[in-house]
Amino acid sequence: MTKVITRAAACGLLFASLPDAGAAGFIEDSKLKLQLRNVYFNENFRDEQGLSARAAATAKSERTEWAQGFLLDYQSGFTQGTVGFGLDAMGLLGVKLDSGRGRSGTGLLPVHDDGRAADEFSSFGATAKARFAKTTLKYGTLLPKNPVLVYNDARLLPQTYEGTQIVSNDIEGLTLTGGLLDRQKLRDSSDSNGVTPDGYSGGESGDFRYFGGEYKLTKSLRLSYFNGELENFYQQHFFGVQHDLPLAGGVLTSDLRVFDSRDVGHAWKGQIDNRMYSGQLAYSHSGHTVGAGYQKLSGDAGLPFVNGATVYSFSNVGIGKFIQEDEKTWMVSYAYDFGTLGVKGLNFSTRYLSGDNGKSGAAGQAEWERDMELAYVIPDGSFKGLGVKLRNYVYRSDFSRGRDSNRIYFTYDIALW
Structure with a gap:
């Protein structure tokens, strides 16, 4: 608890030291x-x-595991003038509440070389x-x-990246985005590392560049x-x-998505030539979807x-990804919003996926998954924003360990300013 209080105080000092911009928009917004x-x-x-038999033994x-996360997020306004300037900052802290050497590795907490989870981990980031x-x-x-890069926020703390990004909405109906990223921190780590693809065990990393846009041709x-x-x-x-x-x-x-992926450079030369088509x-009607x-x-x-990112696919579910x-x-899938019955903030959803013909070391392999989720967020009153989410996942596969998973999330958003 002393460590938690010390780190919280340090975050407070960092936010307190933000420069006085001397412009109304910077502070007021x-x-x-x-x-x-x-x-x-x-x-x-x-x-x-x-x-293998040896690994299975x-x-x-x-x-x-059970853990507590703290996410302190500051976003300034912009100074006045033709070009406005601002500063954002984020402090992240994860604290172990329960774990064990034989039960670690859930993705909530870092794992030491001896197999034990860290007591706590933290990071701080600033954005001009x-x-x-x-x-x-x-x-x-x-x-x-x-669509080509979605940060992972499915555990205790979010995955973060370091780099530059530009977003433009100057043309009505069109949002253009571009960026260059060279470092990342995984969702269960305080360490900053280079950007690598999932499944790559070599020491080389590279910069990730992206650009594109979304255009609203009509309202629909x-x-x-x-x-x-x-x-x-x-x-x-x-293409979407x-x-x-x-x-x-x-x-x-209706939602149609197409990915076309090819290898570049030398690290994966000749190993990637993939197309993925999704629809x-x-x-939705009367709360049902x-x-x-x-x-x-x-x-x-x-x-x-x-590595570590979320795949922009309907099949990126609780455990499996279905992208072999x-x-x-x-x-x-099926979802219901109980707000239709007057219970605002209560939602239920379930989905089932069945994949076959995959090649993960052998041809014709199959996998399936069934997910269920019940979530409630208090919509009004003194505890507005307090939420609970219950998740149950069942996964079976010909090429990966089958598992049953239960997850409970309690969240509370507090506006401090």
Whole structure:
């Protein structure tokens, strides 16, 4: 507890030392928010698929941890003038509440060489920013979220990146984004490392460059294109189309996504040549949303993505990703918003995915997953923003260990300024 208080005080001093901009917008438009995250994570393994006999003999039968996260987020306004300047800052702290050498590795906390989870871990990041008209340039700690790179925020603390990003909304209906990133911190680490692709064990890393945009052709039709390149590893093109169609008192949403990925440079030369086609239909009416989709990969190797990142795919679910070479996946989902019945803030969702024909060391392998989630956020009153989320995942595979997972999240957003 002494460590927590000391680090909290240090974060307070850092925020207090932000420069007095002497301009109304910088201070008046500033926001300071504290988010509390309390996460319990339990995962039980049900088989030893994908493990050698030697590895299976010593493999953990479960992973169970409990941790508390603190996210302090400061965002300044902009100084007045033709070009406005500002400064953002973020302090992150994770504290172990329960773990063990035989139960670590959930992704909530760093793991030491002896197999034990760290008692706590923390990081601090600052971002300088400038705005001209409707274009904003940022340099420093970033949380990129676009089809070719989505930061991971599925555990205790978010994954962060270091670099430069520019976003422009100067053309009506069009949002343009570009960036260059050279460092990252994983969601369960305080260490800053180079950017590498998932599954790569070599020592080389590269800069990640991305650019693209989304255009609202009409109120109901959106088109998007993005290009991402991880230096020396791969280049990826993304094309997307989203359309909303009023239908029988509800809305039918269609979402089509295409990824085209090729190797570049020398680290993965000749190993990546992949196309992924995804489509999903979702119909919403009176609080109910029913969805169905299909996804197919072709070419050599699976879909490449940055280590630790979230894949912009309908199939990036609780445990599996369903992006193996040549894999074909069917998806169905259902969600209900209890606000329709007068219970604001309460939501339920479930989904099922079945993939086959994947190649992960052998052809024709299959996997499936069923996820359920019940979430509630207090919408009004003194405890507005206090939320609880219950998640249950069941996963089975021909090439990876089957598992059952239960996760509980308590969150509370507190506006300090």
